[in-house]
Amino acid sequence: xxxxxxxxxxxLLSRRNAITNTSGxxxxxxxxxxxxxxxxxxxxxxDLCLRNPVSCPxxxxxxxxxxxxxxxxxxxxxxxxxxxxxxxxxxxxxCIDRRRDLHEIWAxxxxxxxxxxxxxxEDALTQAGLQPRHQKIGTIVPMYRTNIxxxxxxxFTGACCIVSMxxxxxxxxxxxxxxxxxxxxxxxxxxAWGWDGATRLGIEDVRRxxxxxxxxxxxxxxxxxxxxxxxxxxxxxxxxxGLRCHASSCRRIGRRQG
Amino acid sequence: xxxxxxxxxxxLLSRRNAITNTSGxxxxxxxxxxxxxxxxxxxxxxDLCLRNPVSCPxxxxxxxxxxxxxxxxxxxxxxxxxxxxxxxxxxxxxCIDRRRDLHEIWAxxxxxxxxxxxxxxEDALTQAGLQPRHQKIGTIVPMYRTNIxxxxxxxFTGACCIVSMxxxxxxxxxxxxxxxxxxxxxxxxxxAWGWDGATRLGIEDVRRxxxxxxxxxxxxxxxxxxxxxxxxxxxxxxxxxGLRCHASSCRRIGRRQG
Numbered sequence: 101x102x103x104x105x106x107x108x109x110x111x112l113l114s115r116r117n118a119i120t121n122t123s124g125x126x127x128x129x130x131x132x133x134x135x136x137x138x139x140x141x142x143x144x145x146x147d148l149c150l151r152n153p154v155s156c157p158x159x160x161x162x163x164x165x166x167x168x169x170x171x172x173x174x175x176x177x178x179x180x181x182x183x184x185x186x187x188x189x190x191x192x193x194x195c196i197d198r199r200r201d202l203h204e205i206w207a208x209x210x211x212x213x214x215x216x217x218x219x220x221x222e223d224a225l226t227q228a229g230l231q232p233r234h235q236k237i238g239t240i241v242p243m244y245r246t247n248i249x250x251x252x253x254x255x256f257t258g259a260c261c262i263v264s265m266x267x268x269x270x271x272x273x274x275x276x277x278x279x280x281x282x283x284x285x286x287x288x289x290x291x292a293w294g295w296d297g298a299t300r301l302g303i304e305d306v307r308r309x310x311x312x313x314x315x316x317x318x319x320x321x322x323x324x325x326x327x328x329x330x331x332x333x334x335x336x337x338x339x340x341x342g343l344r345c346h347a348s349s350c351r352r353i354g355r356r357q358g
Numbered sequence: 359x360x361x362x363x364x365x366x367x368x369x370l371l372s373r374r375n376a377i378t379n380t381s382g383x384x385x386x387x388x389x390x391x392x393x394x395x396x397x398x399x400x401x402x403x404x405d406l407c408l409r410n411p412v413s414c415p416x417x418x419x420x421x422x423x424x425x426x427x428x429x430x431x432x433x434x435x436x437x438x439x440x441x442x443x444x445x446x447x448x449x450x451x452x453c454i455d456r457r458r459d460l461h462e463i464w465a466x467x468x469x470x471x472x473x474x475x476x477x478x479x480e481d482a483l484t485q486a487g488l489q490p491r492h493q494k495i496g497t498i499v500p501m502y503r504t505n506i507x508x509x510x511x512x513x514f515t516g517a518c519c520i521v522s523m524x525x526x527x528x529x530x531x532x533x534x535x536x537x538x539x540x541x542x543x544x545x546x547x548x549x550a551w552g553w554d555g556a557t558r559l560g561i562e563d564v565r566r567x568x569x570x571x572x573x574x575x576x577x578x579x580x581x582x583x584x585x586x587x588x589x590x591x592x593x594x595x596x597x598x599x600g601l602r603c604h605a606s607s608c609r610r611i612g613r614r615q616g
Contacts, residue, residue, distance in 0.1 A: 147539065147542065147546070147547075150411065150542055151411065151412050151542070151546060153408065153409065153411060154409050154509050247505070248506060248507065249506065249549065249550070249558070251412050251546075251549055251585065252547065252548070252549065252550075253539070253546075253547065254535075254539065254547075277512075281405065281511070281512065284405065284408055284409070288405070288409060288509075288511075289405075289510065289511065289512075290510070291507065291509055291510065292507070292510075300507070327509065
């Protein structure tokens with residue numbers, strides 16, 4: 101692919117540090133989150149993704165030390181050290197730094213994992229007349245820790261699933277499920293819905309999310325929960341040094357046939 | 359492949375109704391459980407497997423109405439209507455019949471799903487000197503319903519993960535995890551261990567399994583839990599007519615590289 105597509109444009113904007121967020125960019129392309137780890141943890145993290153594909157929908161893995169290639173990247177002009185808008189660096193389970201690129205700290209031992217981002221299915225909801233409230237009012241989607249364990253893989257043990265929440269009318273839930281179901285690579289259909297659903301997930305107060313911003317409910321609406329990106333929860337539990345960033349667009353959205 | 363392998367021999371024994379169980383047969387081959395459904399439910403069930411690969415590790419799917427082919431079957435001499443030792447027929451969430459073959463009831467609308475069976479990783483435990491207790495004493499592995507939801511897919515909504523339990527000494531848990539970790543197609547490494555682990559899974563009394571037989575603990579041993587075959591739980595929640603049977607061997611065991 102040449103430069104004449106919006107995914108490539110979004111990557112170039114990130115590379116020039118001209119944007120801080122890719123929400124809404126490159127419609128029709130799958131967006132990916134990046135998580136990079138020293139190679140000694142890569143097999144366990146790969147297993148974590150394969151065992152928890154809804155939390156950690158793996159789109160591609162880089163060769164060790166090579167920031168230019170992954171299965172989902174269909175271009176030669178890709179550099180994961182710069183093509184995401186912003187990065188966080190973790191050590192011993194804590195965020196120790198924020199950076200606009202990784203040129204100084206990407207090392208030959210690093211392996212990068214590209215993981216599907218829910219920005220993709222939100223486009224589909226909007227096109228179906230079901231635009232998520234947080235997009236409409238410009239807030240960050242509310243997210244919650246749940247009591248659902250991530251299935252452990254090697255050193256990545258003890259983390260839980262994170263869910264994101266969007267309010268809908270009860271009569272729209274089946275349509276919302278249908279619209280998001282085909283997006284298996286970007287968390288797919290909801291895991292639970294309704295106030296009972298929140299309780300079953302172990303969420304004590306829907307008005308107080310663990311991450312993101314609280315959401316307004318209109319009369320009669322109920323919360324609808326999707327499993328969201330959870331691998332950083334696993335990262336926080338280990339003492340390995342990890343690099344994380346949020347959403348750079350890669351290939352066209354994969355929607356399963358059927 | 360000709361007839362000169364133990365997997366084929368096991369299938370022929372099933373076909374002649376000469377065995378009722380495949381436990382211990384065809385060592386080194388992956389064993390599969392079968393679940394067959396009318397094709398209108400096939401896409402949802404396929405999604406259920408892809409979203410819950412540890413509970414429902416999908417090895418292959420038949421074409422609609424064709425009982426002879428699936429991705430994991432590497433022989434022309436396969437008939438899923440006869441090559442499993444025994445079958446159960448479900449309707450409206452209840453088992454309504456048991457059969458030795460499906461010749462009279464397999465229909466052109468059926469789609470068969472072949473799902474990995476834990477018989478495979480138990481061989482690996484035995485070879486590592488960690489033979490599961492229930493194999494040693496000849497009982498059925500104890501199984502429990504948990505509070506971990508199967509991630510819903512279409513009509514398959516509201517089911518929970520089933521776990522199987524094997525007692526081990528605390529000092530053996532890391533070895534047990536290492537031995538079973540590579541068997542991603544047959545439930546992989548444990549989901550939880552220890553008496554605390556049982557509580558976290560919502561298991562009230564480890565001595566009283568929901569399925570299988572209770573297990574004896576020796577001094578100092580703790581329970582180790584694996585996610586087990588759970589798709590029939592989903593089946594029980596629907597009112598579709600499903601066909602189920604347990605374990606026929608198919609291709610050689612897949613152990614991930616690394």
